[in-house]
Amino acid sequence: MKFLIIIFMFFVLFALLIISNNNLKMSEQKSINSFSKLYSGWINNIYENAQTLTGEIIKLSWAPEK
Secondary structure (H helix, E strand, O other), X not given: OHHHXXXXXXXXXXXXXXXXXXXXXXXXXHHHHHHHHHHHHXXXXXXXXXXXXXXXXXXXXXXXXX
């Protein structure tokens, strides 16, 4: 349960960082659209990086050497 709360807080924190770094006013439709594009792009980057990391980990030799 704590892990899910930490993950949720991580996503909320970065949403707030995106809003503040881009001076978005969430009461305007244009800002909401910009936020949606930026946030989904950030989520997509996380997904792509996780894929790359997983692929590289799989390629490693994990067997003990004799």
